[in-house]
Amino acid sequence: MKRMLTAPEHGGRLRAAAEQWGIPLAEWLDLSTGINPHGWPVPVIPEEVWRRLPEPDDGLEGLLRHWLGATASAACIPVAGSQAAIMGLPRLRPPCRVGVPSPGYQEHGHCWAAAGHRVTGITGDHTGSGDESWLDDLDVLVWVNPNNPTGDTIEPERLLSWHHRLQRRGGWLIVDEAFMDATPAFSIGEASGRPGLVVMRSLGKFFGLAGVRAGAVAGDPDIVDRLGAVMGPWSVSGPARFVMSRVLADQQWQAATTERLHSDSQRLAEMLVRQGLGDSTGTALFRYVRHSRAVDIASEFASRGILVRVFDQPAALRLGLPGSESDWARLDQAMSLSDLY
Numbered sequence: 001m002k003r004m005l006t007a008p009e010h011g012g013r014l015r016a017a018a019e020q021w022g023i024p025l026a027e028w029l030d031l032s033t034g035i036n037p038h039g040w041p042v043p044v045i046p047e048e049v050w051r052r053l054p055e056p057d058d059g060l061e062g063l064l065r066h067w068l069g070a071t072a073s074a075a076c077i078p079v080a081g082s083q084a085a086i087m088g089l090p091r092l093r094p095p096c097r098v099g100v101p102s103p104g105y106q107e108h109g110h111c112w113a114a115a116g117h118r119v120t121g122i123t124g125d126h127t128g129s130g131d132e133s134w135l136d137d138l139d140v141l142v143w144v145n146p147n148n149p150t151g152d153t154i155e156p157e158r159l160l161s162w163h164h165r166l167q168r169r170g171g172w173l174i175v176d177e178a179f180m181d182a183t184p185a186f187s188i189g190e191a192s193g194r195p196g197l198v199v200m201r202s203l204g205k206f207f208g209l210a211g212v213r214a215g216a217v218a219g220d221p222d223i224v225d226r227l228g229a230v231m232g233p234w235s236v237s238g239p240a241r242f243v244m245s246r247v248l249a250d251q252q253w254q255a256a257t258t259e260r261l262h263s264d265s266q267r268l269a270e271m272l273v274r275q276g277l278g279d280s281t282g283t284a285l286f287r288y289v290r291h292s293r294a295v296d297i298a299s300e301f302a303s304r305g306i307l308v309r310v311f312d313q314p315a316a317l318r319l320g321l322p323g324s325e326s327d328w329a330r331l332d333q334a335m336s337l338s339d340l341y
């Protein structure tokens, strides 16, 4: 794969869409991200949280360990969004061979390539064959589980066998679990104390708190402690630590949200079938549909003020979940007006 030094594109760029399509910002239905539209209700943040420097012994680490299932042998640190870890990890190894899922979340390949590593896209041809010798051509494998945008999920046992194969040569497995919260049985957080294994989570998706820039990393202390040193002190703000502590302690909200997201994702999958877009894959937070006319369909939606993510290679759309009933009705209506599918 060629070095990916052009910054990857992302969903959520509503202002650019508003300008491009001449539709006022407030009139858009933004389905271009996989962010929960019913995010955790953030309480008022106490005055002193804004005023004081964040303190590492504020009790957050225990909550993070519980969230990731990290055992005592793992190191566990908060980060300013998993993006901060995605950018920091490539600095911890001399140039080496790195595999990233393709299609997949592009920041991984971009950041490893920008740090001078040789990046290879790992496709369904690799993972679909019984032969896993492709792992022997890598020093680091970054996997996104469930994957974004496809939603493909790899069983923990299989990931751990990949890890074993890499680690016996001093290799690393890094698992990005940004979309894992609604399916915790697939997390490999409990194994994160093993040498050469790193797991990361985000507060942005399931919790709907992308703006706060918060996440966590658990894993081999030799890697995670060095990552923490690269980040430096106070890299996660006091308000972000406060919000993270409260939301991670709110088990009741998390249980209700898991149920709601699964049911809404199913509802969206059924709508896509009913409206003729066909079968989709995905997660509890988004649906992914392959379609040869994906670009045209996305443009048609945009002309009606609905923003979705479009991908090429393969041509596909990714739709996040509508929030209100009127948003659901609006999407249903827009889909029914198209003659592209």
Ligand SMILES: Cc1ncc(COP(=O)(O)O)c(C=O)c1O
Pocket (backbone or CB within 6 Å): 080, 081, 082, 083, 084, 105, 144, 148, 176, 178, 179, 201, 202, 203, 204, 210, 213, 214, 215
């Ligand atoms: C798979 C995946 N990982 C990580 C991130 C980064 O999320 P954040 O930095 O908000 O934690 C994203 C954002 O879209 C993502 O899709």
